[in-house]
Amino acid sequence: MATNRRGFLKAGLGVTAVAATVGKPKPAKAQEAQSAKAGAQVACLVDTTLCIGCRKCEEACNRSNRLPRPAQPFSTRHVLRNNRRPSADAFTVINAYPGEPSREQLDRAETFVKVQCMHCLDPACVSACIVAALTKTAEGPVIYDADRCIGCRYCMVACPFEIPAYEYLDPLTPRVRKCSFCVDEQQQTGANPACAAACPMEAILFGERSELIKLAHERIEQRPARYVDHVYGEHEVGGTSWLYLAGRPLPKIGLTKLPRLAPPRLTESIQHGIFNYGAAPLAFYGGLAGLMWLSNRGGKGGQDDE
Ligand code: SF4
Ligand code: SF4
Ligand code: SF4
Numbered sequence: 001m002a003t004n005r006r007g008f009l010k011a012g013l014g015v016t017a018v019a020a021t022v023g024k025p026k027p028a029k030a031q032e033a034q035s036a037k038a039g040a041q042v043a044c045l046v047d048t049t050l051c052i053g054c055r056k057c058e059e060a061c062n063r064s065n066r067l068p069r070p071a072q073p074f075s076t077r078h079v080l081r082n083n084r085r086p087s088a089d090a091f092t093v094i095n096a097y098p099g100e101p102s103r104e105q106l107d108r109a110e111t112f113v114k115v116q117c118m119h120c121l122d123p124a125c126v127s128a129c130i131v132a133a134l135t136k137t138a139e140g141p142v143i144y145d146a147d148r149c150i151g152c153r154y155c156m157v158a159c160p161f162e163i164p165a166y167e168y169l170d171p172l173t174p175r176v177r178k179c180s181f182c183v184d185e186q187q188q189t190g191a192n193p194a195c196a197a198a199c200p201m202e203a204i205l206f207g208e209r210s211e212l213i214k215l216a217h218e219r220i221e222q223r224p225a226r227y228v229d230h231v232y233g234e235h236e237v238g239g240t241s242w243l244y245l246a247g248r249p250l251p252k253i254g255l256t257k258l259p260r261l262a263p264p265r266l267t268e269s270i271q272h273g274i275f276n277y278g279a280a281p282l283a284f285y286g287g288l289a290g291l292m293w294l295s296n297r298g299g300k301g302g303q304d305d306e
Contacts, residue, residue, distance in 0.1 A: 041140035042186065043209035043241040044196055045216055046114050048253065049101040049226055050203035053080050053094055053112035060198035061092045064182060083254070085115065088165045091179040092116035092195055095254055102247020104226040113253050114195070114204070117142060117163045117179040118233060119241035122262035128158035140209070140241045141181035149176060160237050160258055181241070209241060216245050238262025
């Protein structure tokens with residue numbers, strides 16, 4: 001039987017949380033295995049040097065996901081400078097960073113960068129979710145099941161890209177909201193994600209992850225004055241399904257420097273440490289307790305004898 005909000009509450013928070021903590025750890029080589037499988041997964045490559053900040057991708061995403069229209073129309077451009085984050089009403093946003101997109105594009109005043117869920121290969125949000133409301137599909141998208149969600153928002157804390165949003169204004173059935181990679185359209189018709197299909201500059205390419213990584217490195221090699229030698233998302237936090245090419249240092253355009261290790265590998269290694277190395281102190285204190293019990297028993301026996 002599937003776990004839903006009501007079922008979960010009946011079962012009791014404590015039991016589920018403990019079960020999640022002591023769950024069977026994944027093999028130590030999980031990250032390598034994940035990366036090997038990732039080649040066949042779908043991905044998107046965003047070439048920030050091609051993006052003109054038209055917001056057609058934002059508009060298509062809102063339409064496709066039946067999200068409300070923003071207070072100001074999508075043709076408004078000043079919002080691009082507001083360093084926006086995805087929200088419950090906008091699963092993707094474009095931000096503008098002053099400065100030319102690359103050494104080749106000195107006539108352009110801004111670099112535009114699309115933001116959405118990165119669909120990580122080893123997602124921290126999935127690892128943090130104690131009721132499996134978030135799952136990583138074999139094809140690549142990280143998807144959400146509102147019926148399982150209990151609203152704990154651990155996923156929001158865990159995400160290294162600060163992506164999941166929450167419907168705080170819905171008092172009855174608030175959901176976590178984020179880009180689904182247009183998974184339904186992908187599965188039903190093999191269609192490109194709405195944002196990629198709408199981009200007039202082909203700044204978002206959709207395809208097999210390994211092919212897109214190859215293409216990205218070819219672009220870097222062919223035009224070194226246009227691109228920095230880094231495919232963002234190839235290795236960050238264990239790899240992501242959204243990849244970026246850029247012409248400027250990545251942290252200057254909001255692509256934060258992150259470690260290669262996926263957060264779940266770190267938390268699980270701590271967990272394993274507690275279980276592996278915690279066994280010795282547990283045995284010690286267990287033995288001590290046993291000795292105390294025996295000595296008390298011995299003492300009592302002595303008193304009885306007296
Ligand atoms: S970007 Fe955040 S929400 Fe998206 S898959 Fe990665 S950890 Fe999960
Ligand atoms: S993949 Fe779909 S849900 Fe995600 S940003 Fe693009 S249009 Fe929006
Ligand atoms: S539709 Fe394409 S060019 Fe326009 S803002 Fe989005 S990514 Fe950039």
